[in-house]
Amino acid sequence: MITQQHDVIVLGAGLAGLRAAVEIARKNSEADIAVVSKVQLMRAHSVCAEGGTAAVMQPENGDSIELHAWDTVRGADFLCDQDVAMRFVTEIPGEINLLEHWGIPWSRRPDGRINQRPFGGHSFDRATFAADKTGFFEMQTLYDTLQKHANVVRYDECYVHAILIKDNVFRGVIVWNLTSGECFVLRGKALIIATGGACRMYGFTTYSLTATGDGMAMAYRAGLPLKDLEFIQFHPTGLVPSGILITEAARGEGGYLFNSQGERFMEKYAASKMELAPRDIISRAEMTEIENGRGYIEESGLDYVHLDLRHLGADKINERLPLIREVAMRFDFIDPIFTPIPVRPAAHYTMGGIHTDIDGATPVTGIWAAGEAACVSLHGANRLGSNSTAECLVWGKITGQKAAQYVKAQKAYADLPSESVINDAEASIFKRFTSFGAESSYVLKNELLKTMDTKAGVFRTATELEAALKTIRDIKQRLPLVKVMDHGHIYNTDLLNALETDNLIELSEVVVSGALARQESRGAHARRDFKTRDDANWLKHTLAYRTADGPRLEYMPVTITMWNPVERKY
Ligand SMILES: Cc1cc2nc3c(=O)[nH]c(=O)nc-3n(C[C@H](O)[C@H](O)[C@H](O)COP(=O)(O)OP(=O)(O)OC[C@H]3O[C@@H](n4cnc5c(N)ncnc54)[C@H](O)[C@@H]3O)c2cc1C
Incomplete structure (x- = not known):
C-alpha cells in the first residue's frame, strides 16, 4: 500500500482539529502537518454550532473565572475534574480575543465591545456569539487563519478507518480516499484525534449525519479506553419532527416553554432559573410533562411542548435568532414571530469520549484527543451550553502545543507495523x-x-x-x-x-x-x-476497554480540588 508521511496528523477538521492545526503551525513552522477530514473542510459538524461560546469577558461587571468554574462543576453534577475546569475557564477568554484578532465578527454591545448572552446553568451572561451562527463564523475564522501557514496539507474527503499502534507508540492511520477510491497509510509521529461526537446512534438527534463517533470507535478498537460514555446529553429543544436544533439562545434571549395546558411548567422544576436551568433538568421536566398527558400529541409519537418566542417581537428574533426563524419556517412551515415552536428533548452531545489527561494526552505515546471525541473530564455528567465550542478551542490549542513540542524532539519516524x-x-x-x-x-x-x-x-x-x-x-x-x-x-x-x-x-x-x-x-x-x-x-469516572465479550468496565476517581459535592438546586 502507498505510504505518505507527515510529522503530525490532525484527524478531524472541526473546531478542535482546526484550532490544533493552527497552533502546531504557529508553534513549529518546521512541522509538516496533515489535516484529514471525511468531508470537505468547511462541512465539519462544528459549522452547525449556533448559540455561543462561554468565556468570562466582563469581570468588571461581576463575572469571574471562579464563578464560571463553579457553574461548570455544579452543572456537571460534580463528575467534572475540577483542575480541568479551572484550566478551561482561565484559558478561554484568551481564545475569544485571539479569534477577535483573527477577524471573527462577534456580535457587539452598543458601546462596541463583544456582546454576551445568557445560557442555561450559567450565573452570568457568558455566551459570546455571532448572531445564531457562532460555529460557522468560528470555523471560517480558523480556516482563514490556517490558510496563512504553508506547512499544512489537507486530505479532504478521506475516511480514516484504523489507527496503527505498536508497542504503545503511535505509527500511522489507514485512510480510504473517498474521491479516488485508493487506500493508503498515513504515517506520522503524532496524532490528534478530533473526530467529534457520536449521537447519531440515536434517531431523534440534533447532529449532522456525519457525527458517527468514528474516532472514538477506532481508538477503542485500537485498545484505548473510553471514559464516561454513558452520559449522553439530551437538548430540550429539538424541533419536532426533524430533530434540528432550536438553539438554547432562543431561551437565552427570553423564550418560554409551555405545556398543553398553557403553563410555564419550569416553575415546578427549577423556579429560580426557569427556562435557563441546565439541560438535563429541563429535558426531564419536558418528558415528565409529556408522560403525564400535558404535552401536545404528534401522530409520529414525538409528543412535544411549546417554545414560545412571540413576546420577543420581530426585531429581536430577526436580529438575534435569524437562523432559528429560517429553520422553523423551512422545516415546520411556521413563523416563530407568530406561532410557538414544537420541541422535545433530542440527543445532542456525547459527554464522554476517548480518555485523556488534563493535557489531552491519551495512554498511547504520540496520541492526543481534543473536542467532542475526547473526554478530558470537563463536562462530567452534564455539559453546560456554550462550553463545548469553548472546550474545542482550549484543548485544540493545548493538544496542538503538546504535539508540536513532541514532534520537534522526534527525529525519526517509528517503524510501521508489519x-x-x-x-x-x-x-x-x-x-x-x-x-x-x-x-x-x-x-x-x-x-x-x-x-x-x-x-x-x-x-x-x-x-x-x-x-x-x-x-x-x-x-x-x-x-x-x-x-x-x-x-x-x-x-x-x-x-x-x-x-x-x-x-x-x-x-x-x-x-x-x-x-x-x-x-x-x-x-x-x-x-x-x-x-x-x-x-x-x-x-x-467509568473507563471502558474493548474485549471480545464486550466492554470491560473499570473506574477511576474524580479530581476534586475546590468544591465537595452538594445538592444541585436551581
Ligand atoms: C446543532 C448543534 C448546535 C450546537 N451549538 C453549540 C453552541 O452554540 N455552543 C457550543 O458550545 N456547542 C454547541 N454544540 C456542540 C458543538 O457544536 C460540538 O460539540 C463541536 O462543534 C464539536 O467539534 P469537534 O471539533 O469536536 O468535532 P466536529 O465539528 O464534529 O468535527 C469532526 C471532524 O472529524 C472528521 N471526521 C470524523 N470521522 C472521521 C473519519 N473517520 N475520517 C476522517 N475524518 C473524520 C469530520 O469530517 C470533521 O472534520 C452544538 C451541537 C449541535 C449538534
Missing part, C-alpha cells in the same frame, strides 16, 4: 463486498436508532437497558453478514454507511453497558430505578 497488519486493516474496509450474508447496514442502523431512542433515552431503567444491550449484541452478531451491493471504490456511500454503522454499534454497546452498571442518577443519566445521586459509590 505488512500483514496493514493489509488486514485495508481488507476490513472492503470485506463487505464478498460477504455471504444478506444483511443491510441500513436495516441494522434503523434497529439500533429505534433501540437507543426508546430504551436509553432521558429516563432509563435496568429492564430497558438490559433489553437494549441484548438487541445491540444481536445486531453485532449480524454485522459480519452485512453485504454492500455497490462494489465501487469511489464515493461508495453504501460502504461508508456500513463502516459508520459498525462504529455506532460498537459505541452504543459501551453507552448502554456503562448506563446499566451505573446504579444512580447523576446529570444526564437518570435512572427511574435509582433516583438519586450516590456519591458514596458512584463519584467516579
Whole structure:
C-alpha cells in the first residue's frame, strides 16, 4: 500500500482539529502537518454550532473565572475534574480575543465591545456569539487563519478507518480516499484525534449525519479506553419532527416553554432559573410533562411542548435568532414571530469520549484527543451550553502545543507495523463486498436508532437497558453478514454507511453497558430505578476497554480540588 508521511496528523477538521492545526503551525513552522477530514473542510459538524461560546469577558461587571468554574462543576453534577475546569475557564477568554484578532465578527454591545448572552446553568451572561451562527463564523475564522501557514496539507474527503499502534507508540492511520477510491497509510509521529461526537446512534438527534463517533470507535478498537460514555446529553429543544436544533439562545434571549395546558411548567422544576436551568433538568421536566398527558400529541409519537418566542417581537428574533426563524419556517412551515415552536428533548452531545489527561494526552505515546471525541473530564455528567465550542478551542490549542513540542524532539519516524497488519486493516474496509450474508447496514442502523431512542433515552431503567444491550449484541452478531451491493471504490456511500454503522454499534454497546452498571442518577443519566445521586459509590469516572465479550468496565476517581459535592438546586 502507498505510504505518505507527515510529522503530525490532525484527524478531524472541526473546531478542535482546526484550532490544533493552527497552533502546531504557529508553534513549529518546521512541522509538516496533515489535516484529514471525511468531508470537505468547511462541512465539519462544528459549522452547525449556533448559540455561543462561554468565556468570562466582563469581570468588571461581576463575572469571574471562579464563578464560571463553579457553574461548570455544579452543572456537571460534580463528575467534572475540577483542575480541568479551572484550566478551561482561565484559558478561554484568551481564545475569544485571539479569534477577535483573527477577524471573527462577534456580535457587539452598543458601546462596541463583544456582546454576551445568557445560557442555561450559567450565573452570568457568558455566551459570546455571532448572531445564531457562532460555529460557522468560528470555523471560517480558523480556516482563514490556517490558510496563512504553508506547512499544512489537507486530505479532504478521506475516511480514516484504523489507527496503527505498536508497542504503545503511535505509527500511522489507514485512510480510504473517498474521491479516488485508493487506500493508503498515513504515517506520522503524532496524532490528534478530533473526530467529534457520536449521537447519531440515536434517531431523534440534533447532529449532522456525519457525527458517527468514528474516532472514538477506532481508538477503542485500537485498545484505548473510553471514559464516561454513558452520559449522553439530551437538548430540550429539538424541533419536532426533524430533530434540528432550536438553539438554547432562543431561551437565552427570553423564550418560554409551555405545556398543553398553557403553563410555564419550569416553575415546578427549577423556579429560580426557569427556562435557563441546565439541560438535563429541563429535558426531564419536558418528558415528565409529556408522560403525564400535558404535552401536545404528534401522530409520529414525538409528543412535544411549546417554545414560545412571540413576546420577543420581530426585531429581536430577526436580529438575534435569524437562523432559528429560517429553520422553523423551512422545516415546520411556521413563523416563530407568530406561532410557538414544537420541541422535545433530542440527543445532542456525547459527554464522554476517548480518555485523556488534563493535557489531552491519551495512554498511547504520540496520541492526543481534543473536542467532542475526547473526554478530558470537563463536562462530567452534564455539559453546560456554550462550553463545548469553548472546550474545542482550549484543548485544540493545548493538544496542538503538546504535539508540536513532541514532534520537534522526534527525529525519526517509528517503524510501521508489519505488512500483514496493514493489509488486514485495508481488507476490513472492503470485506463487505464478498460477504455471504444478506444483511443491510441500513436495516441494522434503523434497529439500533429505534433501540437507543426508546430504551436509553432521558429516563432509563435496568429492564430497558438490559433489553437494549441484548438487541445491540444481536445486531453485532449480524454485522459480519452485512453485504454492500455497490462494489465501487469511489464515493461508495453504501460502504461508508456500513463502516459508520459498525462504529455506532460498537459505541452504543459501551453507552448502554456503562448506563446499566451505573446504579444512580447523576446529570444526564437518570435512572427511574435509582433516583438519586450516590456519591458514596458512584463519584467516579467509568473507563471502558474493548474485549471480545464486550466492554470491560473499570473506574477511576474524580479530581476534586475546590468544591465537595452538594445538592444541585436551581
Ligand atoms: C446543532 C448543534 C448546535 C450546537 N451549538 C453549540 C453552541 O452554540 N455552543 C457550543 O458550545 N456547542 C454547541 N454544540 C456542540 C458543538 O457544536 C460540538 O460539540 C463541536 O462543534 C464539536 O467539534 P469537534 O471539533 O469536536 O468535532 P466536529 O465539528 O464534529 O468535527 C469532526 C471532524 O472529524 C472528521 N471526521 C470524523 N470521522 C472521521 C473519519 N473517520 N475520517 C476522517 N475524518 C473524520 C469530520 O469530517 C470533521 O472534520 C452544538 C451541537 C449541535 C449538534
